[in-house]
Amino acid sequence: MKILSAQQMRMADEATIKKQQITSLDLMERAATQIFNLIHSRLQGSQTLIHVFCGIGNNGGDGLVISRLLVEHGYNIKTYIVNFSDKRSKDFLVNYDRLKEVSKEWPTQLKSKEDVPNIKGEDMVIDAIFGIGLNRPIMPWVVLLIKHINSSRGFVLSVDIPSGLYADRAPDDPEGVIFSNVTVTFQFPKLAFFLPETGIYTQDLEVIDIGLDHEFLTTTRGIASLIGKRDVLPLYRSRHKYSHKGDYGHSVVIGGSYGKIGSVTLATKSALKTGAGLVTAYVPECGYAILQTNVPEAMVITDDDDELAEIDLDFKPDAIGIGIGLGTSEKTIKAFGEFLKKNTIPLVIDADAINILGKHPDFLSHLPEKSVLTPHPKELQRLIGEWENDYDKIEKTKVFSKQYKCIVVIKGANSKIIDEEQVYVNTSGNPGMATAGSGDVLTGMITGLMSQKYPPLHAAVFGVYLHGSAGDLAVQKTGFEAVLAGDICSHIGAAFLELFKTPNVEQQGQ
Known part of the structure; x- marks a missing residue:
């Protein structure tokens, strides 16, 4: 599903009005009636x-349309006009008159903080104060009104977007935004719903189809793409009856140091469970017995005693994941730098390998094209520097991706996959996955997919979605607090099966 900018949504409205030969008032009636x-x-x-x-x-x-329809259907409502300006849109004025025709009680005019009404915790609030057209700071008394609504504890439904939240940039005042229980948004979700700083303002999201012009929607490239089951299913590569392990590639997982062999174990097992035909773990000597015991299906190559001092493969694998538990000692940094100079295979780079790149930016010029980097926020900061807000973070990551021709996975809730100008927003996953080793599992999964000849971008998008789906399945058995990275790994197979399950009628209605 596409994510469009506020400007693109306005253009979609204009195209719809023109193509369908309707008025903006008709379109407003259609959209509000759906809500x-x-x-x-x-x-x-x-x-x-x-x-x-x-x-x-x-x-x-x-x-106002929603108010009128609620009145006509016998609901108990109070309507308020938030007068933050002397200007009124034409469609607002028409619907204001229509509401007065059917309502015994005319809308209450709010002009200052003294006009703020009493709202009880058992009441419901419909927030239709500001939409995606908001483009300037809110008046102080309206901010107080918003804070009052938030403190009322009533159930809040926002129309299209929580008031005070911009569609395409960070809010001016984090406290001057409605916290919605549910936001009902038109046609497409907004990017603001999926960023850490702005996603907090709505608990649940409903996207409703208001019949915008199909041609415009299909030919317009969005600012991002939302990734769900229907989007990743076409990426799946089925297996044929007469295939063998050589058809699914050889993954190498490079990392580990004394006390950090568990991370490589998780990544190695995850690469196997994601379908790699062969997986080799390249670890220091201290990891040999651990890997051979915990992942008997994998092969193991060892280097120095407690940390890697040299990375030298005498064969050419199909995919390499590197950095998990690697450490950042001088000899390991040197080994990693030398490895980058001679390696030509696209990499999946995580953890300490990213930290080394942050400290030695000259190494970045040796990244093979379309390598996949999987930083968490602190690791990303070491690569691209500090950012002002989540929008700035995405823009700086785009610049980094273009400069080094790499794919960057920004890990977290609604992980973002960025390939130069393309932004993909993941929808699977849950807070229980905020646990040690979760990222190591993801590294193994993307590596395993790349060894099966999934293009790096497809491997990143598919891997992130499957990773979140495995976490969603795991949490159903454990609850958020008890999810371990190993639980995510053990549910990878179930996540593949989930791709082909058809929701039942009851689920489709939810």
């Missing part, structure tokens, strides 16, 4: 008091 239908299906006539806060632009117009 009303969702609310009506959930509340089913409940007499919960519903507070509808409307701005004075088109988002407020949506709110």
Whole structure:
């Protein structure tokens, strides 16, 4: 699924109005009616008091349509106009008059902090104050209103986007944004819903189809792509009956040091479970018995006693994952630098290998094209420097990816896969995966996919999704707190099977 910018969404509205020969008022009625239908299906006539806060632009117009439909269906509502400006959009004014025609109680005008209404914890709030057109800081009294709504503990539904949140940049005041229980957004999700700094403002997301112009939507390239099961399923490569292990490649996992052999064990096992035909672990001597005992299916090559002093392969593998548990001693740094100079195979680079690149940026020029780097935020910072906000982080990562012709996986909730200008946002995974060794499993998975001749970008996108899916399956058995990296690894097979499961009717309605 695409993620469009605010400007692209406005263009989609314009194309729809022109192609379908409708008015903007018709489109507003269509979109707001869809939200009303969702609310009506959930509340089913409940007499919960519903507070509808409307701005004075088109988002407020949506709110007025919802208010009118709620009144017509007998709901108990109070409508408020948040007067932060003297200007009104034309469609707002038309819908304001339409609401007055059907409502016994006209909307309450809010003009200052003294007008803020009482909201009880058992009430519902519909937030239609600001939409994606917000482009300037909010007036102080409106910020106070937003804080009041947040502190009320009432259930909050936001129309299209939580008020105070920009679609394409960080908020001016983190406290001046509605915290929504659910955001019902039009046609496509916004990037803001999937970034650590801005995703916190909505607990649940509903995307509704409002019938925007199909041609425009299919021919417009979004600012990012949202990755779910339907997006990764076409990437899957099935196996034929007469295949053998040589058809699925030879992965090498390089890393480990004294006390950090567990990371290589996890990565090695994950590469095997993801389908690599052969996997070799290249570790210091101290890891030999551990690997041979815990992953008997793998081969093991050893180097120096407690850390790697030389990385020298006398064969050509199909994929290499490097850095997990590697350490950053001088001799290991030297070994890694020498290895980069002679290696031509695209790499999956993680952990200490990334830390070494951060300290020795001259090594970056030796990265094979389309290598995949999998940093967590601190490791990414060592590569690209500090960023102002999550949007800036993505832009700087794009620059880094272009400069070194590499793919960067920014690990975390909704991990981002960045290949130059392309941004992919993952949808699988859960907070239980924030545990030691989870990233080592991901490194092994991407390496295993690359050894099977998945192109590096496909391996990164597919691997990140499968990794999150395995975590989702694991957490169903353990709960968030008890998930271990080994649990994620042990559910890789189930994650593959999950790709081909069809949701039942009840699930599809959720």
